[in-house]
Every structure is written in C-alpha cells, then in structure tokens.
Amino acid sequence: MTFPTVGVIGAGQLARMMVAPATELGINLSLFAAHSEDSAAQVCDHTVGDYQDSQAVLAFAKNCDVVTFEHEQVPQSVIRTLEANGIRVYPRADSFIFSQDKLAMREKMDELELPNPRYQKYLGGKAMLEFPLIAKAPTGGYDGRGVWVVNSQEELEALPTPLLLEEKLDFTREVAIMVARSPHGQAATWSPTWTVQRDGICTTTVTPVPELSDELAIAASSIALTIAQGINLVGVMAVELFQVGDRFIINELALRPHNSGHWTIEGSKTSQFEQHLRAVLDLPLGDTSRTSDWAVMGNILGGEKSDMYRPYLHLMARTPALKFHHYRKKVKPGRKIGHVTLLGDGDNLVELIHEVDHALDYLSGAIDE
Amino acid sequence: MTFPTVGVIGAGQLARMMVAPATELGINLSLFAAHSEDSAAQVCDHTVGDYQDSQAVLAFAKNCDVVTFEHEQVPQSVIRTLEANGIRVYPRADSFIFSQDKLAMREKMDELELPNPRYQKYLGGKAMLEFPLIAKAPTGGYDGRGVWVVNSQEELEALPTPLLLEEKLDFTREVAIMVARSPHGQAATWSPTWTVQRDGICTTTVTPVPELSDELAIAASSIALTIAQGINLVGVMAVELFQVGDRFIINELALRPHNSGHWTIEGSKTSQFEQHLRAVLDLPLGDTSRTSDWAVMGNILGGEKSDMYRPYLHLMARTPALKFHHYRKKVKPGRKIGHVTLLGDGDNLVELIHEVDHALDYLSGAIDE
Secondary structure, eight states, rough: OOOOEEEEEEOOOOHHHHHHHHHHHOOEEEEESSTTTTTTTTSSOEEEEOOOOOOHHHHTTOOOSEESSSSSSHHHHHHHHHHHTTBBSSSOOOHHHHHHHHHHHHHHHTTTTTOOOSSSEESSSSOOOOOSSEEEEEESSOOTTTTTEOHHHHHHHSSSSSEEEEEEOOOOOEEEEEEOOOOOOOOOOOOOOEEEEEEEEEEHHHOTTTOOOOOHHHHHHHHHHHHHHHHOOOOOEEEEEEEEEEEEEEEEESSSGGGGTTTTTHBSSOHHHHHHHHHTTTTTOOOOSSSEEEEEEEEEOOOOOOOSHHHHHHHHHHHHTTEEEOOOOOOOOOOEEEEEEEEOOOHHHHHHHHHHHHHHHHHHHSSSO | OOOOOOEHHHHHSHHHHHHHHHHHHHHHEEESSSOOTTGGGGGGGGEEEEEEOOHHHHHTTTOOOOOEEETTSHHHHHHHHHHHHOOOOOOOOHEEEEEEEHHHHHHHHHHOOOOOOSSEEESOOEEEEEEEEEEEEEESSOOOTTTTEEHHHHHHHSSSSSEEEEEEEOOOOEEEEEEEOOTTOOEEEEOOEEEEETTTEEEEEESOOOTTTTTHHHHHHHHHHHHHHHHOOOEEEEEEEEEETTTTEEEEEEEEOOOGTTTTHHHHHOHHHHHHHHHTTTTOOOOOOBHHHHHHHEEEEOSOOOOTTHHHHHHHOOOOEEEEEEEEOOOTTOOOEEEEEEEOOOOOOOHHHHHHHHHHHHHHHHHHO
C-alpha cells in the first residue's frame, strides 16, 4: 500500500473536519496536537507536543509524507525549519506570511495591483488617514480580536504599536471566496459566500451571495485566483472581501480551510477539506460546483446550554434535512462549538435562513422551542 | 457533555463508513474489532476481541450506550446475552434472525403476505420444485457463496443439507431498497436502486432504478416498510428484490448498512450510515431525498494492481466529480476494497455509467488509461 500520510499541525475543528475526507480517500491523517482532548485528537491518530518547538515538530514531520497546518499561530521559524530539512510542508512559509502578517499582505496586494483600502503602517505620531479609521495589530488577531475602530488621535495613541491603519469603508456587505491551488499550479474557486457578521464574528453564511451580478462573482473569483498564483499558494485559502457598491476591496486572507467554506461539506461536490488534502498531496483538484441552489451555514456559538446532544430530539424532528457538525469542544459563551448546514433548491432561501436561525437560537438556549 | 457512545461489533468497511457521520454528529464510536488492522479499526477507537465470545462482547458493551453490528456472523447467543444483561442492542436478536436465516425469513414473508418465490425447506429426498432450481444454505452465505443453481436431483443430493430450495425466477433485473426504522417506529425509505450483478456479485448500482414506474417504486417502498414494521426493525435494512415483469419478489434481507446503499453517502441528504446511527440512538430520522437526479456507484474489486493510490493521478484529473472510498483492505482478487460514486443531473446517465466503469477498469488494472 502506498497511501501517503498527511501530518497536520493543530487539532482543532478544522483538522477534525479533515478526518472524513481522509478516511474516504484512504489517506492516513496524523495530527500534532496541543492536547489529547483537542477536537480532532479525539477522533484521529496524533502526537502531543508544542507547535512552537521546531525540533518536536520536525520529529513528527519526518513520519509524514507532507505536512500542513490548520491555524495561523504556527511560527514562521517552525515552517522554515521543516523546509530546510527537506520536509514537504504546505502552504510554504513564503506564502503563509500573508495569512499571518496583515501589513505584508497589504503590500503584496499592492504589488499584485489588487484592490486594497487606503492604509498605512503606523508606528506613532499623527495618522495620515481621517478618523474614524480601523486599526489592526499586524499579527495575532482573529474573530474581531486585534481590530479596533478608532475615532480620534487620542484613542489611536492608546493602542500598542506597530499597527496597520485602514480607512473605514462604508461597505454593502462582507463576502468571502475559497480557492484551492496545487504545487502543479492547478487552481479552483468555489461560489462566493455572503458572510453575515455580528459583533465581528461570522454567524451565518449564504452561498451563493444573493443578488450578486455575474460580473461581481467573476471578479471575486479572479481576485482569488490572482492572489493564489501571486503568493504561490498550495492548499486552500479564504479571501475575505468587502463589497462596496459594485466593486470588491480585499479585507483579509486565511491560508487554510475556513469557516466561510464550511458550507462546501454538503454544498459542493468537493469540500474545502477534501480539496486541501488533494492540493497538499499534489493530486488533481476536485469539482467545486454546488450540489444545490442554496447552502446556508450557521455557527453554533456556546450559550446557556451545556448539553449539545439533547437538542437533537427537537431539531432533527423539526428539520430532517439539517446537517449537524459538532466539534466536541467545551461549551464557553461565544465560542464556536459547531455548525449546521441546510441546503435548498429554488425559491426558499428565506425559509432556509429562518430554519438555520431557529436551530442556532435553540442550540444556544436563546429559545426553548 | 452527554454525547453517547455507539458500540459496533465488527470493524470492516461498513463500520469505517460510520466514522464520518459519527464525527460530524459528535457521537463517540467504539468498535469491537477482530484485528487492529481491520478497515475501520485503522481510523477509530476499538477493542480487539472475538465476537463469538459472549462475555468479551458483554464487557465491551457495558462501556457503550447502545450496541449495533455490521455483519451477519454475530451469533444469536451473543446478541441475546447482551439483551439479557439490559444492554440496548439493535437490531434486536428477534429481528436479526431474518438477516441470518433465509428459511426463517421466507416463513416471515409468508406471514406478512409479501411476495416470496415458491420455496421449500429441503432435508433430503425428492425436490418438490422443478429443475433448474436455486438451492441456498439457510445460514452463512454472502456474495453468491452458499447459493447454487441446481439442474438435477443428482446435483441436489450432492449438496449439504439443510437447504432452502427456491424456484429459479426469470427476472427482469435485481433491485434493492434501503429502509431505516427507529425504536419509536419512525421509518423512512430511500429511492430504489438497480443492482447490476456479475457472477453473483453486485458490481454497480444505479439510483433511481431507470424506467421504473411510480407504481413499482411505491410498491418497493411499501414492501420495505411492511417488513421493517413486521420484524420490528431498528437500524437500516436492505431489501433485495427481483423485478419480474411488473411486480417484485423478495430475494434477501440484510439488517445492516449495505452495499446497495453506498450511493446515499453523496446521493442522499442523509446517508445510510448516518441514518443507522440516528435509528439505533432513537433520534429522529434524517431526510432521505436524493441530492441529484442520478447516483451511480461502482465497487472496486481487487485485481492486478496492488497500488490503489497512484490511479488517483489519472482518475481525479479525468473525472473531477468522482468520489472515492477506499477501505484500506489488502488487495485480493475479487475482494471489495472500495467503491466510487458519481452523481449527475439530467440526461447523462449513460455517460455517468461509462465514467464509473472506466474508473473500475482502471483501478482493477483491466485497462491502463
């Protein structure tokens, strides 16, 4: 048997969702987990270790045919140690920096002549952009953390530097598009997704983006493919966009399977998780077409309830087509502990969104039935 | 956390294909495997033991919330030991007998007034049915083993008794239908499937059955639901049927996920594997509607090739929508080592079948490209 072993640094829900396609494809999956109780480590072969320890990661990687990761925290130095030792590791360190350093990403988008907001690197002194503006820690932020709306020079000076300052856009909505690319340079995008945000966290996605013109859908795809090639991507990447009227401005990149692509598990012929495995193994990419007219995904955020199994009795009876994904993480208020997806054809998008919202409210304890 | 643990006796490919839905639903899956190298044991928590050892199985079962099994060989005595000890085990021993004993099944179908072929229990002496006839070992056969076409009294007398003798039907084609039922008595069927046979082994399935009248599709569903209720089924069951002109005659029952239901993984909103877990846990059943007009499934049988990974390069490039399921069993000639599924909409059934046949021929080594 020559089925390869893919090593994944990290054992959160993104690694957990790789288990199903790896099992189907017959590919061995091996995780480098922080703890045995981690979401994916509960259901997959794993080694426990510190992902900041280059030598420990290297020892793990030597037993894998290819290594990838599922979170942004893996240090550049660790990835470069693997590369220097001849390990096939994707995405490459030179690509992954654009997922880790927002300032480097902005400069790269300029180089690729792609639409940035106005921005500046800020080390102190008077801001060049007008207030209110957006200030971001260049590294380390996610889900709204490390991002501030700044209304005045005084507020700005209270923040730790360095910062990336960006104009505060008056955008229509937020859209994300997933793209995959292999070492051979084959690339494919999925349908763009409307990412509905609440308090800086994506609560729901609707795919395809309702009432998006063909021109804009193609523009989103074109931006994603240009970035994928421009940064020499291997694996999947989410490109988060602001729609401002009839154009898109790039918000952020995430070089890994992403929440905005969870709908692909049921909603596309090839899920982002299968595609990521195919890409890092340099296999031909799978068909990214949709399996239905609409896919609505909702994030289950921890709330009042701690028992996430009992709600099945009501929800499965009410909505037999609803698909559940529980990450088996400890329930903490506001934490993403799972997601649900509902597909539909034809004219029923409002109903699909209503059913997903109901499920999320019921799971969080906001309503009792 | 109150997510339950489902114990599965057996760790073949059917248990392997339960791993994905269990992971998604957050349900713990624990296997009682013959060997650590078994298909499902490679990717799932398991205990190694002998499934004929009641006490070993009982010790395993005591750590599970509910126990089920994936093959017919589990002895009645083992299931009854679990039941006597208050273990929730599904299907029940009283139901499972109809999957194990073909003669008991025939008598039960008579009792339910469902269409049997003419048959007799044979212990010796002159056959009451005309030759050629079909002789079956009442227990232990599968994939054509334990089934003989008998042309004469002499041939018959050379076979070991007891036997179930059945008239040799001049059937149009073979059809199977999957049904699920929960302890609450909720039941659901999927679309009937055309099971294309070669040398007594199902090579391909086409769903729905091409050019089947609505009346016959409803008749198949009605037979399956009548049996499910009549035998007090819990879990999923395959009902194998002979189509003889415009009516169905019951061939065999299998009270477990079944090869004729593999298409449901991609082809139905709820797969047979997820549904089996829902049913044995007494959760509401999922939506069994199809996700596309056609689903074609082909069994990968071991052939000349021993490397099952390398063919991905050609097949994934040629057919990006083809879905692979490798069981990671040792390649032996004629052994089912995986399957592929291809979905399609509209008028392209011939093309889908052609692509699946190509994939199977390429994987077996019958053709090189």
